[in-house]
Amino acid sequence: MTVILMPALSPTMTEGKLSRWLKNVGDTIKAGDVLAEIETDKATMEVEAVDEGTLARILVAEGTEGVAVNTPIAELAGEDGSVSVAPLPVAVAPVAAAVVAVAPAAKALPEDRDWGPSAPLTVREALRDAMAIEMRADGDVFLMGEEVAQYQGAYKISQGLLDEFGPKRVIDTPITEHGFAGMAVGAAMNGLKPIVEFMTFNFAMQAMDHIINSAAKTLYMSGGQMGCPIVFRGPNGAASRVAAQHSQCYASWYGHVPGLKVVAPWSSADAKGLLRAAIRDPNPVIFLENEILYGQTFECPTDPDFVLPIGKAKVERVGTHVTLVAFSIMVGVAMKAAEALAEQGIEAEVINLRTLRPLDIDTVVASVKKTNRIVTVEEGWPYAGIGAEVNMQVIEQCFDWLDAPPVRVHGADVPLPYAANLEKLALPQADWVVAAVRRIV
Amino acid sequence: MAQAAERAKPADKAKRAKSRGVAAKAVSNQPGLPKEQLLRGYRDMLLIRRFEEKAGQLYGMGLIGGFCHLYIGQEAVVVGIQMALGEGDEVITSYRDHGHMLATGMEARGVMAELTGREGGYSRGKGGSMHMFSKERNFFGGHGIVGAQVSLGTGLAFSNAYRGNDRVSVTYFGDGASSQGQVFESFNLAALMKLPCIYVIENNKYGMGTSVERATASHDLSQNGAPWGIPGVQVDGMDVEAMHAAAEIAVAHCRAGKGPYLLEVKTYRYRGHSMSDPARYRSREEVQKMRTERDCIEGARHRLEGLGVDEAAFKAIDDEVKRIVQDSADFAQSSPEPDPSQLWTDILVER
Ligand SMILES: Cc1ncc(C[n+]2csc(CCOP(=O)(O)OP(=O)(O)O)c2C)c(N)n1
Ligand SMILES: [Mg+2]
Numbered sequence: 001m002t003v004i005l006m007p008a009l010s011p012t013m014t015e016g017k018l019s020r021w022l023k024n025v026g027d028t029i030k031a032g033d034v035l036a037e038i039e040t041d042k043a044t045m046e047v048e049a050v051d052e053g054t055l056a057r058i059l060v061a062e063g064t065e066g067v068a069v070n071t072p073i074a075e076l077a078g079e080d081g082s083v084s085v086a087p088l089p090v091a092v093a094p095v096a097a098a099v100v101a102v103a104p105a106a107k108a109l110p111e112d113r114d115w116g117p118s119a120p121l122t123v124r125e126a127l128r129d130a131m132a133i134e135m136r137a138d139g140d141v142f143l144m145g146e147e148v149a150q151y152q153g154a155y156k157i158s159q160g161l162l163d164e165f166g167p168k169r170v171i172d173t174p175i176t177e178h179g180f181a182g183m184a185v186g187a188a189m190n191g192l193k194p195i196v197e198f199m200t201f202n203f204a205m206q207a208m209d210h211i212i213n214s215a216a217k218t219l220y221m222s223g224g225q226m227g228c229p230i231v232f233r234g235p236n237g238a239a240s241r242v243a244a245q246h247s248q249c250y251a252s253w254y255g256h257v258p259g260l261k262v263v264a265p266w267s268s269a270d271a272k273g274l275l276r277a278a279i280r281d282p283n284p285v286i287f288l289e290n291e292i293l294y295g296q297t298f299e300c301p302t303d304p305d306f307v308l309p310i311g312k313a314k315v316e317r318v319g320t321h322v323t324l325v326a327f328s329i330m331v332g333v334a335m336k337a338a339e340a341l342a343e344q345g346i347e348a349e350v351i352n353l354r355t356l357r358p359l360d361i362d363t364v365v366a367s368v369k370k371t372n373r374i375v376t377v378e379e380g381w382p383y384a385g386i387g388a389e390v391n392m393q394v395i396e397q398c399f400d401w402l403d404a405p406p407v408r409v410h411g412a413d414v415p416l417p418y419a420a421n422l423e424k425l426a427l428p429q430a431d432w433v434v435a436a437v438r439r440i441v
Numbered sequence: 442m443a444q445a446a447e448r449a450k451p452a453d454k455a456k457r458a459k460s461r462g463v464a465a466k467a468v469s470n471q472p473g474l475p476k477e478q479l480l481r482g483y484r485d486m487l488l489i490r491r492f493e494e495k496a497g498q499l500y501g502m503g504l505i506g507g508f509c510h511l512y513i514g515q516e517a518v519v520v521g522i523q524m525a526l527g528e529g530d531e532v533i534t535s536y537r538d539h540g541h542m543l544a545t546g547m548e549a550r551g552v553m554a555e556l557t558g559r560e561g562g563y564s565r566g567k568g569g570s571m572h573m574f575s576k577e578r579n580f581f582g583g584h585g586i587v588g589a590q591v592s593l594g595t596g597l598a599f600s601n602a603y604r605g606n607d608r609v610s611v612t613y614f615g616d617g618a619s620s621q622g623q624v625f626e627s628f629n630l631a632a633l634m635k636l637p638c639i640y641v642i643e644n645n646k647y648g649m650g651t652s653v654e655r656a657t658a659s660h661d662l663s664q665n666g667a668p669w670g671i672p673g674v675q676v677d678g679m680d681v682e683a684m685h686a687a688a689e690i691a692v693a694h695c696r697a698g699k700g701p702y703l704l705e706v707k708t709y710r711y712r713g714h715s716m717s718d719p720a721r722y723r724s725r726e727e728v729q730k731m732r733t734e735r736d737c738i739e740g741a742r743h744r745l746e747g748l749g750v751d752e753a754a755f756k757a758i759d760d761e762v763k764r765i766v767q768d769s770a771d772f773a774q775s776s777p778e779p780d781p782s783q784l785w786t787d788i789l790v791e792r
Contacts, residue, residue, distance in 0.1 A: 007501030010717030011508065031494075032732075034725075043719040050498050069503055151650035151722065174620040174656040175587045175648055203586065206621075241506030241558070243569040245585035414788055418569030419558035420506060421778040 002051045002076040006060070008069045009038060009045045011240045012292060016040045017065040018073060027055045029076060036062075036073070041295040042156050053078050112312060115301035118269075124294040126268040127157050127233075130275035131195060133304075135165055138193065141279055142169040144184060145197030145234075154199045155235060155294055181207030181232070185214045188230040188284075195279060198234035201250045201288065215284040216259030231278045233287035236264070237328065237379050238427055240292065244415035249380030251327065254286040255356045255389065261310055262357040264288040266331035268298040270354055273308030281310060288356075290329045313360035315367065319347035322437050323367040325390055326377040327353040330428060334377050337433035344434075346441050356386055361393045368394055372403040375436050377428060382410040404440035409433050473682045474524075476748045482524060482681045483741045484758045486516035489540040490738060491766045492549055493712075496539065496556055499770060500716050505556045508585075509570045512540035514711040517737035518643055519544040521684020522611060522704075525692050529606075533581040533594040534613035536571035537643075537710075541613065545578040549769035554776045561776030565783060587648075588621030590614060591640070595627040598638035598701070609637045609695040617648020619665060620657050628701070632669035637695035639688075640666070640703045643678065645710045650722040663705035671701050678708030679735040682744075709735070 009016065017039040023029060034046045035055075053076040060073040067073065121129075135141045142165075147154045149162040149172040162170040173180040177198065184194040198204040204211065211232060219227045238247035254262045261283055265271040271289070278285040300306075316331060317338050326334040331352045338348040349367050353360065368374050374394055376387030391406035412426040474482065493511045500509045512519075515537075523532075523544040534541045542552050547563065555562025555573050563573040573583045581597060584590040594612025601608040618624065619642050631638045642662050646653055659665055663673035672694065676687040684706070691702040709731045713720045720728075742755065 005502060008503045008716075009501075011506060013717075040717070042717060043721075045717070045719045050494060050501075147650055150655075154649070172651060172655060174651070175617045176620050176622060178622050206586070206588075239507075241569065242508055243567075243572055243585070245572065246508070412784060414784055417567040417779075417784060418507065418555075418564075418572070419566035419779050419783075421781065422558075422567065422784050425781055425784050 001056065002053060002078065003072045004035070004049075004051075004074040004076060006067045006069050006071040006073050007038070007047055009040050009047075010042055011242060012295070013040045013069060015066050015068045018060050018062055018067050019044060021058060021062045022046075023055050025055050025058055029053055029055055049076075051076055112309060115303045115306050117303075118299040118301045120297045121268040121272070121300040122295055122297050123265070123268050123271045123289070124155070124157055126272035126300055127275055127289065128159055128161065130272045130279070131158070132161060132164065134276055134279040135161070135169060138279075140191065141193045141195065142171065143195045143197060144171040144173055144180060146173055146175055146199050148172060148197050153197070155291060157289075157294070158197065177203050177206035178210065182210040182214060184230060185210050185218075185228060188215070188228045189218060189226055193229045193279065195231045195233060198232065200239075200246065200291070201234050201236040202246050202248055204232065204234070204250070211254075211260075211284070211286070212257055216257050219283070220259060227282050228284045229282045231275070231281075231285045231287055233275070233278075234289060235291040235294070236288035237290055238411075238416055238423075241418060241420065241423060243418040247416040249378065249411065250286075251288060251356055251378065251380055252385045252389070254288075255386060256384075257357075259284065260357060261285045261355070262288065263310060263355050264327040265354065266293065266328055266352050268296075268300040269306075270308065270314075270352070272300055273306055274310065274354060276307045277310050280307075285310070288328060293329055293332075308354070311355045311358045311360055313354055313363040314352045315349060315363065316352045317348065317350040319349035319371065321346045321371055322348050322373040322375060322441050323364065323371045324348050324350045324375050324377060324433065324437075325353060325364055325387075326350065327356060327386070328379070330377045330379055333428060333430050334433060336430040337377075337437070340430060340434050341437055346437060348437065353386075353390075359390070359393070361390070361397065364390060364394060365397045368398055369401045372401055373437075373440050374402070375407045375409060375433065375440070377409045377433055379411050379427060381413050382408055383413065385410060407436045407440055409436045473744070474685055476745070476750070478524065479682065479741060479745055479748070480750065480754070480758075482517075482520050482685070483738065483745060484762065485520045485523075485544060486681060486738050486741065487758060488549070488762045488765060489516045489520070489543050491762050492543060492553070492769065493539060495766050495770050496553065497712070497716070499553075499557065499773070504774065505570065506558070507569055507571075508536065508715045509556070510537040510715050511712045512537055512710070514731065514736075515643060515645060515678065515708045516540055517681040517684050517741075518641070518678045518706050518708055519613075521681040522639075522641065522688040524685050525688035526609070526611065529579060529608050530692075531579045531581055531594075531597045531601075531608065531610040532613070533590045533597060533610065534583070535587065535590055535615060535618065536583070536585050537615070538571065538573065538583045542573055542575070542578075542580055542583075545575070545580045547573075547575045547578050547580060549765050550772040553769035553773035557773040557776075558778065559773060559776035560779045561772060566779040567783065567787070588614065588618045588623050591618065591621070591624045591627045594640075595631050595636060595638055598631060598636035598695075599634065602634065602636050607637075607696050609639055609692055611639045611641060613641045613643055615648055616642060616644040616646065616653045616662065617651065617656060619644075619659075619662055625665075628666045628669050628671055631701040632666070632671050635698065635700040637698070638701040639691045639695055640671075640701060642703070642705045643708055644705055645708045647710075647714070647722065649714045649718070650720075652722065661705070663703060665705075666701065666703045671703050673703035673705060675705045675707060678706035679731075679737045679740065681737055681741050
């Protein structure tokens with residue numbers, strides 16, 4: 001008897017829906033036969049049999065949601081083994097639904113403006129909606145990149161856009177990052193408003209020359225005649241176990257360059273409000289998303305005009321003892337650390353930078369003047385990193401208010417390893433932040 | 442299987458390594474492989490197939506993480522070419538690299554243990570599926586950035602030319618990668634400097650979900666080096682003998698100091714691009730047709746049967762391969778995770 005387990009079908013999948021059984025109890029199964037369809041966070045996938053035999057029992061009924069990876073879903077009797085047919089579909093109790101990230105609830109400061117009612121939205125949907133709304137509003141906006149059209153996006157961000165806007169405005173490119181990024185910059189110089197999706201920012205290194213030498217510098221070199229209204233977007237940073245060449249945070253690389261704006265959203269509201277602003281911005285904007293956040297759900301304002309200002313940070317949690325400064329996925333880590341610290345009687349203020357260039361240092365300084373302590377949290381490398389910049393500016397502007405040296409929490413200063421245990425040691429965790437705070441509070 | 446029988450006729454080999462344009466003089470009358478060699482090829486292809494199936498299974502069990510790109514369907518390409526190479530010749534490829542590693546003689550244990558991220562892996566767990574290397578077997582990786590290995594492979598050839606040895610290097614890349622700018626820059630450099638570099642485009646019809654027709658305006662990738670005078674031929678990548686015959690010609694060309702050579706190999710991957718690919722861009726029928734009518738392992742087996750190889754001999758190979766793969770899977774699960782101190786090593790050479 002062979003037990004068939006719920007398979008992991010993507011690097012980030014921990015559970016899925018067993019949408020359909022394509023075989024019945026008693027059927028003969030050959031290797032390669034499609035057994036079932038499984039819905040992951042990204043797509044519906046067919047699961048093929050590896051072993052041969054007869055389908056003896058189905059353990060998870062079709063339609064069951066939240067089936068954890070490695071849960072037994074069926075039993076296969078060997079070719080020679082006796083077949084005890086027991087057609088008793090047992091539904092596995094669904095695991096708790098997708099984590100809803102901590103809403104900043106009572107302690108948060110008001111937004112720049114009160115946007116009224118909100119609804120839950122995934123970061124993935126927020127990004128898609130932002131592009132769709134801006135594309136409806138402006139015929140010069142178009143999306144281009146690898147697998148963005150027919151495949152609906154490698155990470156399903158552009159789902160449905162080809163259907164709505166057609167192949168003229170949602171364009172699949174060959175794997176030629178340097179070429180298509182340059183082409184998009186040229187189109188932007190001539191007044192169009194391209195959104196260039198990099199499958200991940202790791203591949204934007206192929207296009208680095210055009211992003212920096214062509215997009216960032218044209219306005220300056222032309223004495224202000226010719227700008228470059230373009231958005232370069234895609235997932236940045238580590239995903240899960242994809243090793244050194246596919247896991248890198250480029251925040252400080254782009255943050256270094258005058259002529260660029262650099263945005264790094266955390267929540268769905270960040271994603272939607274800031275992407276809309278980025279598309280409307282007359283400058284080149286680097287929009288650093290995070291693959292692990294795509295499937296996370298946050299409250300997002302439903303107001304059709306909802307947009308956020310580029311260059312404004314957000315205080316996600318109010319506190320008095322220490323200021324935690326983070327961006328992108330590390331905001332969640334900082335929030336988790338703040339909760340743990342609260343249990344120890346330490347109230348941390350958490351600032352979500354939202355934009356890395358221009359940096360909203362005023363919000364950070366105002367907070368430090370209150371808490372007198374700062375800890376920055378980033379996934380990237382420490383050397384010449386965002387934390388180094390934020391802390392230096394804090395030292396320049398409010399040295400006398402600091403009661404302790406600034407502290408940086410950051411990814412290990414090594415190429416990201418593949419091994420599960422080493423990867424964990426390389427990426428900042430909430431307890432690292434707690435330990436860092438405990439050193440100065 | 443009439444088709445397989447037809448495919449196996451040795452006299453067709455030369456025709457199959459079809460030539461065009463600048464490649465016209467590159468055709469040989471290479472006969473099919475002798476029985477012993479073909480049997481070896483069959484065994485090597487079967488090892489890759491079974492290894493990849495096991496890797497897919499371990500991925501499903503959560504023992505392998507991240508990206509995992511299986512080579513199932515394409516086995517004849519690396520096996521045929523490797524048989525034409527000599528000791529010391531180098532190989533470099535992309536992230537779809539498990540088959541290449543096994544073909545160069547790297548051990549299944551070390552490859553599988555790298556897939557599970559363990560100390561016993563070729564990169565001690567630090568590289569994973571896409572990044573493995575073996576100095577001993579002259580395998581230079583294992584590269585995750587599409588097209589990057591093409592410039593690097595050109596550099597391997599440069600080092601051979603520089604040293605004046607008679608080694609050749611083989612640079613594998615996909616149909617999708619063939620559009621990258623650095624590929625064309627490499628072609629020019631290699632032709633200009635007459636580098637002993639065999640470029641192999643593994644045209645499996647898709648780069649992720651984009652069919653080759655939607656990715657390039659070039660109708661014949663074997664001619665992509667034509668502007669620089671690089672001879673190129675199309676080869677049936679589902680036929681290990683055709684692969685070997687074409688590779689022999691390419692190797693002879695490079696060893697003779699005549700500069701680079703390009704093989705466009707028509708092949709097919711049966712599985713999704715990576716483990717998380719729903720593969721909606723092609724029909725099940727298309728995949729099924731290739732599997733049943735063109736499979737490289739079935740084809741070789743059929744020809745071997747014609748050469749008098751009996752059931753017992755196949756069974757012996759089957760058993761040997763199964764044993765190696767099972768052993769690699771056991772090793773990959775029992776080998777320990779790397780020591781935490783490994784996080785901080787190998788960043789710079791310490792003197
Ligand atoms: C520079 C770069 N761009 C994009 C990617 C993402 N990506 C990985 S594989 C792939 C498709 C490559 O197709 P092909 O060259 O045909 O090779 P195959 O996977 O078919 O073996 C893409 C787009 C990448 N790894 N590197
Ligand atoms: Mg391909």
